Amino acid sequence: MFSQRGYKFLLKDKGRFIHYLILKCSKQYMMDLRILIGLCFFGLIGCGSSPENKRSEEVADSVIAEAAEVETASMLDFPVYDFDAITTLLNKKNDTTYIVNFWATWCKPCVEELPNFEKTFAEQKNNKVELILVSLDMRSMWQKRLVPFVEKNDLKGSVVILDDPKMNEWIPKVDQQWSGGIPATLIYNSSKRSFFEQSMTYEELNLELRKFIN
Amino acid sequence: MKIFKTLTLFSVVFFLAALTTNPDVAEGYAIGDNATDFSLKNIDGKMVSLSDYETAKGFLIIFTCNTCPYAVAYEDRIIALHDKYAANGVPVIAINPNNPSVKPGDSFDEMKKRASEKGFAFPYLFDEDQTVFPKYGATRTPHVFLLEKTEKGNTVRYIGAIDDNYQDASQVEDKYVENAVDAMLAGKDIEVTTTRAIGCSIKV
Numbered sequence: 001m002f003s004q005r006g007y008k009f010l011l012k013d014k015g016r017f018i019h020y021l022i023l024k025c026s027k028q029y030m031m032d033l034r035i036l037i038g039l040c041f042f043g044l045i046g047c048g049s050s051p052e053n054k055r056s057e058e059v060a061d062s063v064i065a066e067a068a069e070v071e072t073a074s075m076l077d078f079p080v081y082d083f084d085a086i087t088t089l090l091n092k093k094n095d096t097t098y099i100v101n102f103w104a105t106w107c108k109p110c111v112e113e114l115p116n117f118e119k120t121f122a123e124q125k126n127n128k129v130e131l132i133l134v135s136l137d138m139r140s141m142w143q144k145r146l147v148p149f150v151e152k153n154d155l156k157g158s159v160v161i162l163d164d165p166k167m168n169e170w171i172p173k174v175d176q177q178w179s180g181g182i183p184a185t186l187i188y189n190s191s192k193r194s195f196f197e198q199s200m201t202y203e204e205l206n207l208e209l210r211k212f213i214n
Numbered sequence: 215m216k217i218f219k220t221l222t223l224f225s226v227v228f229f230l231a232a233l234t235t236n237p238d239v240a241e242g243y244a245i246g247d248n249a250t251d252f253s254l255k256n257i258d259g260k261m262v263s264l265s266d267y268e269t270a271k272g273f274l275i276i277f278t279c280n281t282c283p284y285a286v287a288y289e290d291r292i293i294a295l296h297d298k299y300a301a302n303g304v305p306v307i308a309i310n311p312n313n314p315s316v317k318p319g320d321s322f323d324e325m326k327k328r329a330s331e332k333g334f335a336f337p338y339l340f341d342e343d344q345t346v347f348p349k350y351g352a353t354r355t356p357h358v359f360l361l362e363k364t365e366k367g368n369t370v371r372y373i374g375a376i377d378d379n380y381q382d383a384s385q386v387e388d389k390y391v392e393n394a395v396d397a398m399l400a401g402k403d404i405e406v407t408t409t410r411a412i413g414c415s416i417k418v
Contacts, residue, residue, distance in 0.1 A: 106283050108316075109415060136412055138283055138381065165379040168390075168409040180410040181353050 078135075078146070080161045083170035089132060089160065090174065093190045096128045097212040099205075100186040101157070102174075104136040105145045109199045110183040114153070116202040117185075120209065121157055127213050131157030136182060139163065187212055242351010245407045248367035249275070249359065252346045254309065254339035257326045262307070262337045264361075264368055271303035272398060273368065274391065275359040276376075277341075277352040279310045280328045281319040282414035285355045287380045289332055292356070295376070295391060296336045304360075304395055306336040311347035311355070316417040347416055354413030360394050371398050374409030 081089075090100060101117055103110035114133075121131035133155060137146045142161065150159050164170055171180050175195035178184055184197045185205075189212050196208070243249055251264045264273060276292055278285045296306035314321035322340050329338045341347055350359055351373075360372035372394035377386040390409050397404045 107414065108417075138287075141283070165381045165385070167380075167411045168375060168378055168388075171410040171412070178410070179353050180412045181415050182412060 078142070078150075078159050078161050080163050082164040083162065083166070083173065086134070086160065086162055086164075087173070090186065090188070095190070096130050097187065097189040097209070098130050098132060099157075099209065100132045100134060100188070102134045102136060102162075102182050102184045102186075104182060105141060105149045106137065107182050111149075113183055113199045113201075114155070116200060116205055118153075118156055119202060120205050124209065124213065129209065129213060133157040133159045135159055135161045137161065241348055242353075243349075243359065243370045243373065245370055245373065247370050249361050249370050250346075250349050251368070254341060254346060255322075256337045256339055257322075257329045257334075262339055264307075267305065269303065270305060270363055272360065272362040272371070272395070274299065274304060274306045274395070275350065275361060276306055276308050276356055277311050277347055277350070277354075277359075277416070278308050278356040279312045279317070279320045279414070280324050281312070281317055282355045284380055284411075284413050288356050288376050291376055291383055292336075293332065293334065295395075296334075298392070299395055300336070302395075302399060304399070308334070308336060308338045309341050309346060310338065311341045311344060311352060312417040313344060320417070344416075344418060352416060354411075354415055356413060358391055360391065360398065362398050371404055372407050374406075375411035375413075378409075380411070 089098075092098060099117065099121070101110075101114075103114065105111065117131055117133070121129065125131075135146055146159075146161070167180060171178050174184075174186060175197075178195065178197055181197050183199050184195070185200055187194045187196075187208055192212070194208055194211070200208075253261045253263045256262045264270075267273070274295055278288070278292065280286075292306060292308065300306070310320055310325055312320040314324075318324075322342075325338055325340060328334075352359070356376065358372065358374060358376055359370060361368040362371050363369075372391065374390060376389075376391050377383075378388040378390065379386045388406070390406055393406065394404045
């Protein structure tokens with residue numbers, strides 16, 4: 001699923017060169033290109049010696065690097081969703097309570113509150129609590145900032161990327177009251193939901209979470 | 215059964231009442247309110263007020279900054295809005311609401327640099343005391359308030375995002391601000407008067 005989406009994204013928005021290629025290519029040709037990029041990518045992994053960041057720095061402008069960037073994200077389990085696709089994550093009906101935090105690496109208060117969420121998740125995951133960290137980082141930041149950030153901070157929550165510019169359409173679908181500020185957090189289970197357009201301390205988060213799990 | 219029906223009816227009424235009376239707790243302007251004037255320092259050191267613009271028909275007050283990735287993504291479009299509408303009497307007035315001690319990249323000196331790099335032809339004001347953005351109810355950057363100069367004052371006509379695609383100006387389908395200004399200048403009703411967008415929270 002990801003690689004499909006990632007590939008589309010690669011075709012649609014990355015460098016003009018690719019765009020040009022796509023315009024010129026027949027379907028068969030596109031398939032060949034895909035295989036070629038895939039092979040190049042596996043070739044890169046095969047080396048396995050150069051550190052990831054260094055690798056993307058070194059070849060940042062080449063087609064191979066673009067493919068590698070996208071695929072590396074997939075290896076790190078960051079699914080990329082548009083809002084329609086992420087809707088199921090916001091509406092699961094089971095016995096689990098979901099904490100869905102909307103954040104971005106460029107958002108200072110988001111980054112500051114993340115440890116509260118990670119700590120709470122570590123303590124509560126045996127109580128059927130899941131943490132979903134919905135990154136709103138921009139495409140240009142996925143590889144440069146998001147991936148290193150998640151690695152460095154060893155985030156245990158499930159990081160997903162919400163990549164959907166039609167904000168005015170999807171923001172109210174998360175919560176009618178949301179003006180669009182982040183950090184913002186949705187806590188929900190099969191019977192109720194609460195939404196907070198604010199930073200949350202460890203105490204605030206636990207106070208709200210207890211209303212769901214007790 | 216009748217009791218049940220009555221109870222249901224009551225609960226529906228209460229529920230609706232709760233919905234409709236839910237107060238707009240956020241401070242700031244709603245569409246149709248009159249916006250306050252201000253006197254804020256421009257990057258050239260001079261103070262700027264709305265009342266300085268005697269012939270203006272309205273204003274695009276845009277709370278923005280140097281550092282927010284969304285604000286940066288919209289910089290060129292803000293410049294284009296000014297180019298397009300200043301001559302029609304609706305200039306852009308950009309205001310940086312951020313506290314530079316929290317966000318050093320948004321200091322007055324950095325504002326000057328950014329404005330000269332990008333060649334801002336509009337004022338780029340510093341809300342140094344952070345008193346103006348709360349009155350407007352700006353919560354993020356960039357956040358646009360379209361004002362129309364009327365006999366009663368500067369009336370708020372549109373609040374929200376510039377358009378519906380921050381990522382790519384060429385993929386924009388709804389130019390919210392342009393549509394609003396065009397309708398306002400034509401004396402028509404503005405179709406979409408408020409929009410939401412993810413933005414960077416204002417640093418206080």
